[in-house]
Amino acid sequence: MPDxxxxxxxxxxxxxxxxxxxxxxxxxFAKPSLLRAVDGVTLSVRKGQTMGIVGExxxxxxxxxLAVARLLPVTRGQIHMNGVDLLSLRGEALRNQxxxxxxxxxxxxxxxxxxxxxxxxVREPLDRxxxxxxxxxxxxxxxxxxQVGLRRDQQRLFPHQFSGGQRQRIGIARAxxxxxxxxxxxxxxxxxxxxxxAQILNLLRxxxxxxxxxxxxxxxxxxxIQHMCDTIAVMYMGKILEEADRESxxxxxxxxxxxxxxSAVPSADINRRNRERRxxxxxxxxxxxxxxxxxRFASRCPQVEDRCxxxxxxxxxxxxHHRVACHxxxxxx
Amino acid sequence: MTALLSVKNLxxxxxxxxxxxxxxxxxxxxxxxxxxxxLVGESGxxxxxxxxxxxxxxxxxxxxxxxGSISLAGExxxxxxxxxxxxxxxxxxxxxxxxxxxxxxPVFTVGEQISxxxxxxxxxxxxQAKALSIEMLDAVQIPLPTRRINDYPHQLSGxxxxxxxxxxxxxxxxxVLIADEPTTALDVTVQAQIFDLMRAVGKETEAAxxxxxxxxxxxxxxxxxxxxxxxxxxxxxxxVDDILARPRHPxxxxxxxxxxxxxxxxxxxxxxxxxxxxxxxxxxxFGFMGCLFAPRCDRVETRCWQEKPKVTQITPSxxxxxxxxxxxKVRVDA
Numbered sequence: 001m002p003d004x005x006x007x008x009x010x011x012x013x014x015x016x017x018x019x020x021x022x023x024x025x026x027x028x029f030a031k032p033s034l035l036r037a038v039d040g041v042t043l044s045v046r047k048g049q050t051m052g053i054v055g056e057x058x059x060x061x062x063x064x065x066l067a068v069a070r071l072l073p074v075t076r077g078q079i080h081m082n083g084v085d086l087l088s089l090r091g092e093a094l095r096n097q098x099x100x101x102x103x104x105x106x107x108x109x110x111x112x113x114x115x116x117x118x119x120x121x122v123r124e125p126l127d128r129x130x131x132x133x134x135x136x137x138x139x140x141x142x143x144x145x146x147q148v149g150l151r152r153d154q155q156r157l158f159p160h161q162f163s164g165g166q167r168q169r170i171g172i173a174r175a176x177x178x179x180x181x182x183x184x185x186x187x188x189x190x191x192x193x194x195x196x197x198a199q200i201l202n203l204l205r206x207x208x209x210x211x212x213x214x215x216x217x218x219x220x221x222x223x224x225i226q227h228m229c230d231t232i233a234v235m236y237m238g239k240i241l242e243e244a245d246r247e248s249x250x251x252x253x254x255x256x257x258x259x260x261x262x263s264a265v266p267s268a269d270i271n272r273r274n275r276e277r278r279x280x281x282x283x284x285x286x287x288x289x290x291x292x293x294x295x296r297f298a299s300r301c302p303q304v305e306d307r308c309x310x311x312x313x314x315x316x317x318x319x320x321h322h323r324v325a326c327h328x329x330x331x332x333x
Numbered sequence: 334m335t336a337l338l339s340v341k342n343l344x345x346x347x348x349x350x351x352x353x354x355x356x357x358x359x360x361x362x363x364x365x366x367x368x369x370x371x372l373v374g375e376s377g378x379x380x381x382x383x384x385x386x387x388x389x390x391x392x393x394x395x396x397x398x399x400x401g402s403i404s405l406a407g408e409x410x411x412x413x414x415x416x417x418x419x420x421x422x423x424x425x426x427x428x429x430x431x432x433x434x435x436x437x438x439p440v441f442t443v444g445e446q447i448s449x450x451x452x453x454x455x456x457x458x459x460x461q462a463k464a465l466s467i468e469m470l471d472a473v474q475i476p477l478p479t480r481r482i483n484d485y486p487h488q489l490s491g492x493x494x495x496x497x498x499x500x501x502x503x504x505x506x507x508x509v510l511i512a513d514e515p516t517t518a519l520d521v522t523v524q525a526q527i528f529d530l531m532r533a534v535g536k537e538t539e540a541a542x543x544x545x546x547x548x549x550x551x552x553x554x555x556x557x558x559x560x561x562x563x564x565x566x567x568x569x570x571x572x573v574d575d576i577l578a579r580p581r582h583p584x585x586x587x588x589x590x591x592x593x594x595x596x597x598x599x600x601x602x603x604x605x606x607x608x609x610x611x612x613x614x615x616x617x618x619f620g621f622m623g624c625l626f627a628p629r630c631d632r633v634e635t636r637c638w639q640e641k642p643k644v645t646q647i648t649p650s651x652x653x654x655x656x657x658x659x660x661x662k663v664r665v666d667a
Contacts, residue, residue: 056520056521056522056523057520163612165612193375193376193547193612193613194375194547194548194588194591194592195375195587195588195591195609195612195613196612197591197592198591198592198593198606198607198608198609199608199610201593201606202605202606202608205605206605220520220521222521222595223550223592223593223594223595224593226593226595226596226599227593227603227606228593246599247599247600247601250595250596250598250599251598251599260522261521261522262595263525264521264522264524264525265521265550265595266524266525266528266548266550266551266553266554266555267550267553267554267594267595267596268549268550268552268553268577268589268592268594278525280525280526280529281522282526284490284492284493284523
């Protein structure tokens with residue numbers, strides 16, 4: 001593994017992370033087939049920043065997030081957070097680590113326990129992780145309600161008495177209750193109405209500024225990713241195809257998939273509408289169980305060459321903050 | 334321009350526990366032949382209910398069309414009987430739904446489902462219907478249509494299923510195609526394919542399209558004209574370019590500004606998004622005397638709470654219902 005210089009501000013590093021699932025055998029004598037949902041992902045996330053992971057459904061972005069949160073077993077690779085080897089943690093040590101990394105889920109309807117009052121939901125991580133004294137916890141819950149823009153008189157209500165946006169606020173309050181340094185947001189606004197999305201995105205941005213949070217932000221919506229993230233990784237069929245800072249990725253996308261993805265987004269931006277340059281990619285993603293050799297995107301790529309169907313292109317730096325996995329893009333130096 | 338479909342002063346009421354609520358309140362719009370019109374708004378604004386009213390599918394009870402008319406090429410559909418409406422649905426007006434997974438029947442092959450439409454509405458024989466089904470699958474760019482016709486819905490991907498839905502909807506060459514959030518469940522690259530397909534097939538069959546969506550990007554992509562709905566009322570209507578560049582109603586403006594649109598070039602600057610505070614009012618508040626957007630509006634005045642806003646014709650093609658219309662924004666950079 002080439003050692004990448006770990007900057008002092010790096011919070012989270014992933015080295016060659018793989019998550020595979022063994023699928024049910026089709027017959028008694030068949031070999032069990034393996035589904036590599038995440039395949040050799042190397043990433044680093046800097047403190048106080050937002051790392052966006054974007055991709056279509058089935059690209060492995062949620063699996064990756066769950067693996068980082070230690071909610072799924074990792075098959076291979078290493079994950080370090082603040083110098084702590086996350087994958088070696090067991091039992092009590094892992095439980096203690098959880099206060100530093102929290103999760104905001106996509107669906108605010110199914111991710112809150114319908115039998116608990118809102119205050120109890122927000123308080124639960126404090127109780128579970130024994131944070132603060134019992135008497136201080138009530139104050140902390142009130143403070144959290146203020147921070148996420150809920151009224152104190154709503155503390156005693158049950159989840160079904162809240163709207164979708166308010167429920168997501170409860171989910172956010174729960175996630176920041178233990179003062180985590182890393183918050184993983186898995187499609188936090190996809191289930192919400194357009195008018196409410198802006199409220200939640202602004203809240204997440206404000207909390208990041210106030211609390212110095214680091215986000216791993218997962219979304220399929222490129223507009224949201226562009227608005228929220230400092231660095232973006234584009235995933236396709238378990239692999240990162242391109243990773244760059246916000247301006248490089250959106251102003252000079254290099255990978256044919258990223259280019260196609262960007263051009264596919266319908267936009268109300270007048271400057272974008274006037275530029276007619278549609279890159280259409282046909283077909284659907286390949287079957288993840290029997291992946292052909294070579295580049296994952298070869299079957300849909302408009303610029304495909306013979307070598308793309310043979311060799312898997314490595315993810316290489318084309319400049320300091322821009323990595324691309326494509327045979328057609330020249331590496332730096 | 335003679336309208337193909339004309340909705341006039343349509344009011345649909347639902348009986349709720351709190352009394353009678355007008356889920357569609359005095360709605361009027363016209364659809365020209367071959368035109369693409371978009372109904373936009375948040376969920377609960379009455380977009381889908383409008384589609385159901387046109388299809389004659391308002392669940393009754395609790396709903397009923399209280400007043401108004403819906404005429405298709407001069408025929409008032411609200412006066413048509415059940416038999417006539419069955420003939421209209423599928424033949425003259427057809428619909429594509431949001432969820433391609435749940436709107437196809439899982440125990441029949443896609444070929445059987447398209448054929449059923451054709452045999453029922455056009456009286457074709459089994460063989461004719463099958464041949465035409467294959468033709469339709471080919472038209473919606475499904476590879477190997479002769480083989481795919483024997484597939485069950487679960488064997489197809491989401492994008493393929495939505496193609497089948499479109500093939501089925503267009504099989505009888507309807508005059509009006511209503512697409513209710515047709516791409517919400519799909520990935521963005523597949524969405525682009527479906528939009529292209531709808532445009533191409535719509536042009537070929539000369540069907541007028543009503544696109545129901547909450548996404549201004551899709552509107553910009555597909556529609557020629559836009560009707561913005563809020564809490565059962567039409568609050569603004571106009572040509573898509575006018576609506577996007579010069580929205581006059583504060584809600585339309587909010588709806589465009591609150592979404593982080595993908596920009597052509599990004600800079601380091603990242604302002605906060607403009608929020609529309611609050612949310613769509615509950616059904617029990619529908620039919621309120623004043624403006625229903627007043628609680629969320631930043632330009633609200635006393636009059637907004639007391640009187641229902643009058644429709645102002647801004648240009649021959651653009652109108653808005655607001656007491657305090659925003660000045661047309663002058664684009665400096667254009």
